[in-house]
Amino acid sequence: MATEEEMRAAREARLEELHGRLAGAVERLVTGEDWVRAVSFAARFRSRSFSNTLLIWTQHQAAFGQGRVAEPFPTYVAGYRQWQGLERQVVKGQAGYMIFAPVTARFATVNPSDPTSWRRLARGEKCKTNEVERSRMVGVKLAYVWDVSQTDGKPIPEPPAPRLLEGQAPEGLWEGLAAQVKAAGFDLLRVPDASVIREANGMTDYAARTVAVRSDMSDAARVKTLAHELAHVLMHGPDNPETRAHRGIAEVEAESVALMVGAAHGMDTSGYTVPYVSGWASSVKDTSPVEAVKATGERVRRTALGVLDRLDTLKVGDGNPLGLDREPPSNAGPRLAFRAASVVESQQVRLGEPVPAGRGL
Structure with missing residues (x-):
């Protein structure tokens, strides 16, 4: 059985591998056309950070090249338990796409305006009556998501999408x-x-x-x-x-x-x-x-x-299947420790380094 140190080393090795994948994905954005395609794709997965969007994109492209998925671009992605909550199941043998998920901790202070006054609370510790408590990201961990094409089960509702003629702008x-x-x-x-x-x-x-x-x-x-x-x-x-x-x-x-x-x-x-x-x-x-x-x-x-x-206009989907706010079935096990809209790192963060309030994934 692996020791705690061995498990920690394995986690850090997987994170380093994921950082390497991200760097490779960024380096492949060579031309202006590449950038336009990447940003256009990110618009359809805009609830996730740019880094995780690139990771999802490149891993799905690899899966398409290997014949594991039928379409070259993903449409909706979610975690294993989240798909179960939508009454869908990951198909046996389908590998998930590695992404970064936030590691958060609780902090407290009597003076929120002083960034040096925040202290980290221990597990189960409550803040004092005169203190303000906030959660902050302190690092990242590895998580997995699957595209809808890697699952089967109940159909996913399709949200309405704008239809435009050439030269036409969306209404409003x-x-x-x-x-x-x-x-x-x-x-x-x-x-x-x-x-x-x-x-x-x-x-x-x-x-x-x-x-x-x-x-x-x-x-x-x-x-x-x-x-x-x-x-x-x-x-x-x-x-x-x-x-x-x-x-x-x-x-x-x-x-x-x-x-x-x-x-x-x-x-x-x-x-x-x-x-x-x-x-x-x-x-x-x-x-x-x-x-x-x-x-x-x-x-x-x-x-x-x-x-x-801030726009009250009809938009295309954001990469999250409809209904993710539903609870998973009681036999589905614990929920993933990240929200679908917050599973990508905006910049590289090392485990254990405090992150200022307002910076997130």
Whole structure:
């Protein structure tokens, strides 16, 4: 029987293997077209972090190449017990896709505004009457998910999806994006053509607090441009401390947010263009291209998710099968120790390192 030290070493070895898989998946994002495909795919699995999305994507592609699944792209993924809770069973012999799941701990303090005052609570320990308690991520562990094609059982309900004609924008999307521009304190201007805004499709003026979009484009192009400029408003203002550090990839981030917002509404993403990945990823100082790509992907996902959450529009699914809030059958065993919407790491985290509040998977 393995000792506790041997089991810990085995867990750490599997985590290292998963980190290696993630690095390999990121390194394979070579061209701008590769990045566009990855972000478009992430839009359909947007409840999961960019890192775990890449892991799911590459492992499913490998399974397709080996003939273990019938389709090249996954549609819905969930944990073993979660599929049982939906009255489906993983098919015998189907290997799950490895992903990162958070390890959390409870912390308490009498002064929440002082980050150094938080103390970790022991298992079963209660905080004192004058203390505030919060859970924080302190590391990651290995978890597994399976695509619906690796299971059988009760059919999965299909949510309604938008259907768009060429050049058409989803109903209500322009109005929803415009409302967010206004809520951010910017005036939205419609200009007649590109000559008014330096031959661009759109322009954000932080000093004047305006966002301008050309009127002489199709509905879809105008919506895409507005989403791009809204990303600049939310991510790249002069008061944003990260703007200077990531100045070289601001356009990549804005275009990627627009792509993800569009893809989440079923819009065609073939017209989106992103510069050669190794070029912009190498422009971030003191950061490896692999880490720059992971960090950019996660910033894009979080920003796009914030925009999408504020939109009252019909969207495609997010990769989670309907009904995951249901409890599993009583004989299904314990629930997995992670939520379907929180199973991917945003950045590499070593076990045992405290993570500030607000940073999660």
